Amino acid sequence: MIAACKKQNRNAQKALYELYAPKMMAVCLRYCQDNETARDVLHDGFLQVFTQIGSYSGKGSFEGWLRKIFVNLALENYRQEKKKFHFLNDYGKENSELFDVPEDDCLEVGDIPRQELLDIIRKMPEGYRTVFNLVVFEDIPHKEIAAMLGITENASRSQYFRAKTFLQKKVQSMLKKKYI
Amino acid sequence: MNQKDIFKEQLKSVFSDFEAPVPSDGWEKVEQSLNAIRRSRIVRRNWYMGSAAATVAILLGSLFFFNLPQPVKRDLPVFSEEMTPEKTNNVDTQGAEIAKNGAAEKNSDKNIQTGYARPKQEVLLARHTSKKKIELTTASSDLEKVPEKMVTVERSTENEAGTTRERIVQPNQDEIDRLIQEFENAGKATLFEGLALEEEKSKPFMLALNARGGLTSSQKTVNSPMTLRSASAVSPSDKADNAYPAYTTIPFNTRSVADNVAEMEHDQPVSFGITVSKTIVERLSVETGLVYTYLFSRAKNTSVDFQNQETQHFHYLGIPVNLNYNFLNIGRLGLFASFGGMVEKDIYGEFRSTGQSVSTELNSTSREVVSTRISQKNPQFSVSAGVGVFYPIYGGFNLYGKVGGAYYFDAKNYEYKTIYTDKKIVFDLNAGIRFDF
Numbered sequence: 001m002i003a004a005c006k007k008q009n010r011n012a013q014k015a016l017y018e019l020y021a022p023k024m025m026a027v028c029l030r031y032c033q034d035n036e037t038a039r040d041v042l043h044d045g046f047l048q049v050f051t052q053i054g055s056y057s058g059k060g061s062f063e064g065w066l067r068k069i070f071v072n073l074a075l076e077n078y079r080q081e082k083k084k085f086h087f088l089n090d091y092g093k094e095n096s097e098l099f100d101v102p103e104d105d106c107l108e109v110g111d112i113p114r115q116e117l118l119d120i121i122r123k124m125p126e127g128y129r130t131v132f133n134l135v136v137f138e139d140i141p142h143k144e145i146a147a148m149l150g151i152t153e154n155a156s157r158s159q160y161f162r163a164k165t166f167l168q169k170k171v172q173s174m175l176k177k178k179y180i
Numbered sequence: 181m182n183q184k185d186i187f188k189e190q191l192k193s194v195f196s197d198f199e200a201p202v203p204s205d206g207w208e209k210v211e212q213s214l215n216a217i218r219r220s221r222i223v224r225r226n227w228y229m230g231s232a233a234a235t236v237a238i239l240l241g242s243l244f245f246f247n248l249p250q251p252v253k254r255d256l257p258v259f260s261e262e263m264t265p266e267k268t269n270n271v272d273t274q275g276a277e278i279a280k281n282g283a284a285e286k287n288s289d290k291n292i293q294t295g296y297a298r299p300k301q302e303v304l305l306a307r308h309t310s311k312k313k314i315e316l317t318t319a320s321s322d323l324e325k326v327p328e329k330m331v332t333v334e335r336s337t338e339n340e341a342g343t344t345r346e347r348i349v350q351p352n353q354d355e356i357d358r359l360i361q362e363f364e365n366a367g368k369a370t371l372f373e374g375l376a377l378e379e380e381k382s383k384p385f386m387l388a389l390n391a392r393g394g395l396t397s398s399q400k401t402v403n404s405p406m407t408l409r410s411a412s413a414v415s416p417s418d419k420a421d422n423a424y425p426a427y428t429t430i431p432f433n434t435r436s437v438a439d440n441v442a443e444m445e446h447d448q449p450v451s452f453g454i455t456v457s458k459t460i461v462e463r464l465s466v467e468t469g470l471v472y473t474y475l476f477s478r479a480k481n482t483s484v485d486f487q488n489q490e491t492q493h494f495h496y497l498g499i500p501v502n503l504n505y506n507f508l509n510i511g512r513l514g515l516f517a518s519f520g521g522m523v524e525k526d527i528y529g530e531f532r533s534t535g536q537s538v539s540t541e542l543n544s545t546s547r548e549v550v551s552t553r554i555s556q557k558n559p560q561f562s563v564s565a566g567v568g569v570f571y572p573i574y575g576g577f578n579l580y581g582k583v584g585g586a587y588y589f590d591a592k593n594y595e596y597k598t599i600y601t602d603k604k605i606v607f608d609l610n611a612g613i614r615f616d617f
Contacts, residue, residue: 008218010211017207022199029200039203046210051217080407114194136188137195164187 002062005053013050020063021046024070026118030133031074033122041077045070071138075148078130112171120170124163131156132163228605231585235567386457386465388580390612392473394448395583398602408444408479408490408531408597444479446599449606457504457614467502473524475598488535494598496560498524514570518582521563529554531596556593560600562586568610576616583609 001019004012024045028038048069056065121129130149134140140148142156149156203209455469473496481488502520509515533550566584573579585607588600599606 008214010214013214014207014211017210021202021206025200025202026195026198030195039206042202042206043209043213047213047217050210050214114198117191117194118198136191139188 002053002056002058005050006056008050016049017046020066023063024066027067027070027137028074029118030121030137031071031130032077033126033129037077041070041073045073048073071134075130078126079149112174116174117171120167123170124166127159128163128166131159132167135160231607238567384459386459386467386614386616388455388457388467388469388612388614390453390455390580390610392449392451392453392471392608392610394450394599395607395609396585396599396603396605397448398444398446398599400444407481408477408492441483442479442481444597445477446597446602447476449599449608450474451498451608453498453500455500455502463506465504465506467500467504467518467520469500471498471500471522471524472496473498475600477598486535488533490531490533492532492554492596492598493528493530494526494554494556494596495528496524496526498522498560500564502564512572515567516570516582517565517567518584519563519565521561522586524560524562526556529556529596554596556591556596556598558591558593560588560591560593562588562600566608566610570614578614578616579612580614581609581611583607 001012001016005016021042025038025042028041028045029035032038032041045066049066056062121132124132131145134145134148135142142153142160145151145156146153151159451471451473453469453471455467455471457465457467459465475492475494475496477492479488479490500520500522502518504516504518506514506516531550531552531554533548535548564584564586566582568580568582568584570578570580585605587605588603591600593601
């Protein structure tokens with residue numbers, strides 16, 4: 001199928017889209033706050049996949065290769081949003097006190113339905129959510145995230161910590177409601 | 181595994197096989213966009229191929245039209261029949277005699293040489309160019325045998341000794357060829373060839389000052405945000421092996437951010453340079469020098485609540501190496517083809533961003549101005565080709581012009597977009613002055 005896609009075969013492209021679009025949509029939804037933007041990223045991502053699939057060497061996971069494309073598109077969207085709304089949030093502020101706070105207890109997220117977890121993640125402020133996704137799902141160190149997003153390493157750690165705190169509060173609240 | 185890792189692993193496992201519903205018309209929209217991209221590629225490819233074909237056609241047409249390679253011009257032998265026996269100049273003393281009588285001769289034609297005093301004695305005058313001429317004697321018998329092949333022109337010259345009448349007998353082309361062939365067979369052809377070579381031999385060095393203006397610019401208007409900067413410096417082709425590819429390659433043009441209008445423009449590059457050339461073999465020279473190039477780009481994003489404008493200046497210095505081949509001369513006008521390459525590196529760059537945000541909800545306006553020095557990481561390599569003309573104006577000075585194009589290789593300078601990153605092929609027009617020495 002990949003070989004056929006490299007030859008710009010429409011049927012193969014459609015098959016590939018139908019196979020991977022749901023998974024990539026999930027990635028887009030995690031990074032984008034609104035559904036419209038997620039759909040745009042999905043659309044642009046597949047355009048990029050089909051126009052640049054020739055550069056996929058066959059080494060490594062194809063799904064991983066796809067995923068990088070969508071993550072990068074989502075990050076580009078984030079960068080643009082950051083430009084627009086940088087004055088409205090506290091992105092980039094460094095609070096060294098935060099780093100002295102010990103790591104939180106292990107969150108028991110397994111009991112929370114996946115869709116609800118996704119909703120919590122999507123409700124995070126833009127900066128939190130982006131760093132959180134990169135740390136948790138892409139395994140990228142803070143140093144690299146800082147370089148990618150044009151922020152300091154401490155700012156990246158700060159955002160991640162706040163995201164975790166945000167998630168923790170929401171999860172605990174949900175668990176309380178669930179068990180009361 | 182510590183708690184942090186457990187937390188991450190828990191979340192990852194929760195979302196590992198997560199799938200979300202996609203828009204029902206998702207594929208149709210992707211297909212439409214792919215078709216649009218394909219059409220634009222076809223148009224662009226046809227344009228490039230058309231340009232290349234036109235260039236080749238012009239070159240080939242020129243060659244065929246002028247029937248290259250042209251033989252040394254030998255069509256100017258003139259036969260002169262001296263009608264006045266008083267004049268007895270000797271061939272070997274022509275220069276001195278002309279000097280002596282020059283003032284008296286009001287209408288002397290220096291191409292005419294009266295070699296002998298006897299009537300009916302004729303002189304073959306062969307001239308390769310307007311500058312060089314040789315005089316050779318030949319028998320008149322051939323001419324008398326074929327009078328129908330001649331064109332006769334009579335003219336008179338007044339001098340102190342009276343009026344001299346000359347009858348210029350010009351043979352037609354066939355006769356010229358035949359006579360020259362006989363002349364060459366007589367073993368005197370080397371004289372012709374020698375003169376021809378001396379005439380066409382070019383000066384070994386050329387110094388040139390030139391200016392170049394790009395004929396290609398880049399303009400793009402879309403409904404999605406665009407920026408000249410990128411946060412990553414990874415090649416799109418390497419993205420399979422790297423964590424984060426260049427954002428600059430992201431096709432924004434299908435993004436549907438309704439209220440945003442983004443414009444990006446790369447101006448035509450402008451260059452000035454000084455080059456020196458050396459002739460390595462006849463008609464072929466190698467050229468190098470120093471070339472300064474200025475690049476300017478701007479991007480503008482406008483939406484209901486946000487305006488941003490970016491400008492970017494880059495100053496490059498480059499070292500070109502070209503081969504120039506003078507493939508045709510038409511009179512004094514010369515045509516040449518050029519092929520070569522250049523390596524360039526930015527010496528100064530500046531990026532300026534001015535952003536203004538308006539929040540109606542908060543009734544606030546935020547303005548941000550950022551101005552930074554920037555530089556590209558890698559040198560820029562390019563190959564170029566073109567055809568041009570030169571025309572001698574005075575002494576060793578020549579005016580020249582060239583039209584051509586350059587292909588800019590991927591220098592992996594993704595951090596800042598320039599015309600080199602967005603347009604791989606840039607057509608340009610060169611003009612300058614050249615001094616041969």
